[in-house]
Amino acid sequence: MKKIISIIMVMALMLISSLTVVKTASAEEMKMTGTITKIALAADGKSATAVLKDSKTEALVTITITDDLTLDKFKDKRIVEGDEIRTKYDAEGGKNTSKMFKKTAGC
Amino acid sequence: MSRRITAIMLGCLVLATFAQAKDHPGKAQILKDGYQGPKTCEKCHHGKAKEFLGTVHWKHASKVDHVDNINPNEEYGMKNRIYTMCNGNDIVNNLKEVPPNALGKTKFTGCNTCHPGDHTSDVGSTGPEAEQAIDCLICHSSKYDFSKRKPVKDNNGKVVMTQDRSTEAAANIGRPTIKNCMVCHEAAGGGAMIKRGFSMSKEAEVHVSKGIICVDCHQVKNHKFPTGRDPNNWAHDGIYMTCAGECHSETPHKDADYNRHTAKIACQTCHIPKTGGAFSKDFTKWEKQSNGFYEPSTLKREVNETSPVYAWYNLTVSNTPQFIGPKGSRTDGKSKIYPFKIFQGKAYFNKKNGQLLSMDFAPPIANGDSLAGVASAAKILGIKDYEPVPGWQTIYFGSNHQVTPKNKALSCANCHAVNGVLNFKELGYGSKEVDKLTNPELYFEKLLKQQQENE
Structure with missing residues (x-):
């Protein structure tokens, strides 16, 4: 009996582990270009959300930003609402986490 | 680390702390009177506005004496140069509103967007009005x-x-920070970190990670900036800089073998092993973006994804319509081996004289018509006799930023192993010399000892 329970527990553990791996692997990298309609900085300044209007579909997409360089650009308004952005982000569990967030404009 | 560098780094730290803690002496006056532009600054810094109008940051050009096939009496720079990373310049691609695209959208664009004037007083302008426009x-x-x-x-x-x-902006002034510099310098060439492809972040640049900022190395005198010798960066304020000087000596390593290399190998060669950004662009083929505007098709990499190409460089530049890059050889007694990012750009050449043509970006941004851009630029420049034909140009960009921590710099085997990063044959060495240069006898004992110490 003990042996059967052990086997079941090991199998359950393996299942949980594989599900975790699948969950990790399920984060999908997305790309888009869009115009910022809203920026909200967290009170502690360590993260922000930006709502982008997709230039192709006009859908509104909320992206969470945590990298210091981009946060700094929000704080001193080098990036503001109305700017056009090219972004890459991981979409997972209903949350979109920025991997790249750059203005399209350059000289 | 040498005592000298430690002292300088401590100095930077103290200065940074001091600078943050100490307000500009004129702060109270500015808060009281408000800010009226440069005339407020001139109350204490008399003559600085006029002085600034004579610098490359304002003129976007200077006389150039180290580049082939140009007129030494004329000034060259972003104002008027034509090449294939930036196929426009301040003249033909002057800041303007582009025509509406198919979606009816328009926007402002121009090479001189970053010029520190108000565009009414533009690149190279002079006089009291220009001084007040800074x-x-x-x-x-x-x-x-x-x-x-x-x-x-x-x-x-x-x-x-x-x-x-x-008044708030004016009350918080001081030496330019990295952010002040990079707001313009990271956006060149068509977007963030496209042109030279380096990042001035703590993660990417060892100097930044130690609290050193741009103007600690580019030590400005009277608004004139010392620069390095990038073969594609022609305009200068007449002051050049190298790593060796106040911070690093000509023999900066504890290891005598490394120090021997400094006679022929530039610091950047071992200490800047990666850059990034655009490595190829096609100005004859503009791609439609999801917003309805067009951009020149561009191949690019992240800031740490491009391995340099290495070449001898005597700090003079070969300049032809098809090639802009370093001159030099292992035998001229002046050259060192430097790292470069090779960029290849496609644009239109004038079949009638072989010269590269420039492009006004406004028409192709709106509708993708690159030849309309060439026609507009030709009209602005008064060129009537031309026949555009597409062709490629190769440009060597100097790798001078994004210095890596020393434990990640190139070491003996990175160059002297048979599959090393230096192509000794192309650098001018004969077969027997290459055999000798790639023989493990050169480095085996040293690296073995290092390996044992690290294990």
Whole structure:
């Protein structure tokens, strides 16, 4: 009996582990270009959300930003609402986490 | 680490702390009187506005004496150069509103968007009006509101660049920070970190990670900036800089073998093993973006994804319509081996004289018509006799930033192993010399000892 329970527990553990791996692997990298309609900085300044209007579909997409360089650009308004952005982000569990967030404009 | 470098780094730290803690001596006066542009600065810094009008940052050009096939009596730079990373320049691609695209959208664009004037007083302008148009605060304020700096049309339909001249911005001034510099310098070539492809972040640049900022190395005198010797960066303020000087000596390593290399190998060769950004562009083929505007098709990499190509460089430059890059050889007694990012760009050449043609970006941004851009530029420049044919140009960009921590710099085997990063044959060495240069006898004992110490 003990042996059967052990086997079941090991199998359950393996299942949980594989599900975790699948969950990790399920984060999908997305790309888009869009115009910022809203920026909200967290009170502690360590993260922000930006709502982008997709230039192709006009859908509104909320992206969470945590990298210091981009946060700094929000704080001193080098990036503001109305700017056009090219972004890459991981979409997972209903949350979109920025991997790249750059203005399209350059000289 | 040498005592000298330690002392300088401590000095930087103390200065940074001091600078943050200590207000500009004129702060109270500025808060009392408000800020009226450069004339406020001139109350104490008399003559600085006029002085600034004579620098490369304002003129976007200077006389150039180290580049082939140009007129030594004329000035060259972003103002008027034509090449294939930036196929336009301040003249043909002057800041303007582009025609509406198919979606009816328009926008402002131009090479001189970053010029620190108000566009009414533009690149190279002089006189009292130009002096008062200088945007001192964009370089000197840590509280500059960049949303206030944008191109707009005035009542006469002329495009002007607005500035943040708020009292808050003026009350928070000092030496330019990395952010002040990079707001313009990271956006060149068509977007963030495209042109030279380096990042001035703590993660990417060892100097930044130690609290050193741009102007600690580019030590400005009278608004004139010392620069390095990038073969594709021609305009200069007449002052050059190298790593060796106040911070590093000509023999900066504890290891004598490494120090022997400095006679023929530039510091950057071992200490800047990666850069990034655009490595190829096609100005004859513009790609439609999801917003309805077009951009020149561009191949690019992240800032740490491009391995350099290495070449001898005697600090003079070969300049032909098809090639801009280093001159030099292992035998001229002046050259060292430097790292370069090779960029290849496609644009239109004039079949009638073989010269590269420039492009006004406004037409192709709106509708993708690159030949309309060439026609507009030709009209602006008064060129009537031309026949555009597509062709490629190769440019060597110097790798001079994004210095890696020393434990990640190139070591013996990175170059001297048979599959090393240096192509000794192409660098001018004969077969027997290459055999000798790639023999493990050169480095085996040293690396073995290092390996044992690290294990």
